[in-house]
Amino acid sequence: MLPLKRSTGNAAPPLQRRGSNSYYSTDEGFGPLGSSHFSMLRYLRRVVYYPQMDFEYTFTQMKLLLRSPSKVYKITSWRNQTKNRWARDDPAFLVILCVLISVSSVIYGLALGRASVASIVSLVATQIVIFLGSGMLIATFFWRLANARFRARHSHSVDQEVEWMYAFDIHCNAYFPMTLALYVLQLCLLPVLLRPNILSTLAANTLYTAAFSYYHYVSFLGYMYLPFLDKKLVTALLYPVALLAVAFVLFTVLNINMARLTLSLFFPLSVPS
Numbered sequence: 001m002l003p004l005k006r007s008t009g010n011a012a013p014p015l016q017r018r019g020s021n022s023y024y025s026t027d028e029g030f031g032p033l034g035s036s037h038f039s040m041l042r043y044l045r046r047v048v049y050y051p052q053m054d055f056e057y058t059f060t061q062m063k064l065l066l067r068s069p070s071k072v073y074k075i076t077s078w079r080n081q082t083k084n085r086w087a088r089d090d091p092a093f094l095v096i097l098c099v100l101i102s103v104s105s106v107i108y109g110l111a112l113g114r115a116s117v118a119s120i121v122s123l124v125a126t127q128i129v130i131f132l133g134s135g136m137l138i139a140t141f142f143w144r145l146a147n148a149r150f151r152a153r154h155s156h157s158v159d160q161e162v163e164w165m166y167a168f169d170i171h172c173n174a175y176f177p178m179t180l181a182l183y184v185l186q187l188c189l190l191p192v193l194l195r196p197n198i199l200s201t202l203a204a205n206t207l208y209t210a211a212f213s214y215y216h217y218v219s220f221l222g223y224m225y226l227p228f229l230d231k232k233l234v235t236a237l238l239y240p241v242a243l244l245a246v247a248f249v250l251f252t253v254l255n256i257n258m259a260r261l262t263l264s265l266f267f268p269l270s271v272p273s
Helices: 037-047 054-066 069-083 092-111 116-151 164-188 196-225 231-251 258-266
Strands: 015-018 022-025
Touching: 015 196, 054 069, 054 092, 054 164, 069 164, 092 116, 092 164, 116 164, 116 196, 116 231, 164 196, 196 231, 196 258
Parallel strands: none
Antiparallel strands: 015 022
């Protein structure tokens, strides 16, 4: 009879099979990105696997972000109770947002003089890089800030941390209404916003100030609903709204049109600043 092999406490958890081609770990521990190695691989794999994405649920979330963003984070808290994670495991929201940005960029390119395929592809790539790049930088900044400064310390509770993927989810949530305002609505209002008069400047600056203020508000709600963060400290995320109000007054008085200024960076020949 062969002797039994004694298992150690550091042994890796076994892999089990779920479905036909998907493996998962029985270890439910989460690292700094908010998921285990295998759950991160599943998230990336689902980006290119359409049947695994729940678009109906994603569209519901997008509607709520426009009408009642706090309900989105209530749903997030329920997900944490059932799945033991705050971040989404479905990339459908990210995919839809990238498609919306890409389609809007193509329309802008056609409307403002970028007729060649190469220039339109370059414009689309630039906008996607801005969205993802700014998202990773902002998520990393607030992830570190929340974990270092905002966590409430309780001696008799389990120490919890903000997941990096959840911080990126918050950026995506906040970016969606801003995309509708500064990509879709602005496109419809271009004949009005680009006129060289003070009323157009007032309208354009109001649109930009409202869009960026709503971005900060939705971001604030995302961290406010985490029970292990200090609510008084999280309110600091609303301070940039005051700076936006000051910038709105200053830019309007100086007749600096934010729509003309922003679009002139991408279409200098069609939209002079």
